[in-house]
Amino acid sequence: MPAIGYTAQVLALILAVYAIVVAVMGARKNRADLVLSAKNASLGVTILLTVAVLVMEYLLLTQHYQTEYVAQVTNRDATTFFRVAALWGSQNGSLLFFAWLMSLFTGAVLLNKWGAVKTLIPYVMAVMNFVLVFFIGLIVTVANPFAQLSFFP
Numbered sequence: 001m002p003a004i005g006y007t008a009q010v011l012a013l014i015l016a017v018y019a020i021v022v023a024v025m026g027a028r029k030n031r032a033d034l035v036l037s038a039k040n041a042s043l044g045v046t047i048l049l050t051v052a053v054l055v056m057e058y059l060l061l062t063q064h065y066q067t068e069y070v071a072q073v074t075n076r077d078a079t080t081f082f083r084v085a086a087l088w089g090s091q092n093g094s095l096l097f098f099a100w101l102m103s104l105f106t107g108a109v110l111l112n113k114w115g116a117v118k119t120l121i122p123y124v125m126a127v128m129n130f131v132l133v134f135f136i137g138l139i140v141t142v143a144n145p146f147a148q149l150s151f152f153p
Contacts, residue, residue: 001058001059001064002059002064004051004055005052005145006144006146008049008051008052009052009096009136009144009146010140011048012044012049012052012103012132012136013133013136013137015044015045015048016042016129016132017129017133019038019041019042019126020125020129020130020133022034022041023035023038023042023122023126023129024123024126026038027122027126035125038122038125038126038129039121039125042103042106042107042110042129043107043111045106045132045136046106046107049099049103049136050100050103052096052100052146053087053096053097053100055146056069056096056146057084057087060083060086060087061080061083063076065149066148066149067146067147067149068147068148069090069092069145069147072090073090074086074089091143092139092143092144092145092147093145095138095143095145096145099132099139102131102132102135106125106128106132109128110125
């Protein structure tokens with residue numbers, strides 16, 4: 001299960017970088033197909049980060065203590081409420097949680113009909129994905145919540 005969560009994070013990072021590049025290209029070249037591709041990539045980031053959060057919640061609820069983050073933020077005596085809340089109980093989980101929230105906000109922005117300001121949406125998409133790349137880049141590299149312990153505690 002941790003491999004699924006980590007893979008979802010890596011794929012989300014790739015899609016977010018792709019969305020930035022394609023959104024800016026689509027806006028500059030006035031190509032609706034590229035803007036639509038960037039929008040779909042951004043929504044894909046939301047889906048992938050949702051998968052990562054659900055995997056982490058599963059690991060927390062099932063007390064998968066071989067995952068370093070789970071071993072750090074919860075214990076066997078914790079109630080279900082505290083195990084669910086443990087998602088943002090430390091830096092690694094908080095970064096995942098904030099990236100997920102940002103992706104939800106990005107998805108909400110993109111699913112709205114913007115009418116007259118529609119020409120700004122590719123740039124909004126690029127900026128929001130740039131912030132996501134920062135957060136996801138941190139959780140994929142230096143603050144991976146899916147890191148495994150080499151022993152079983």
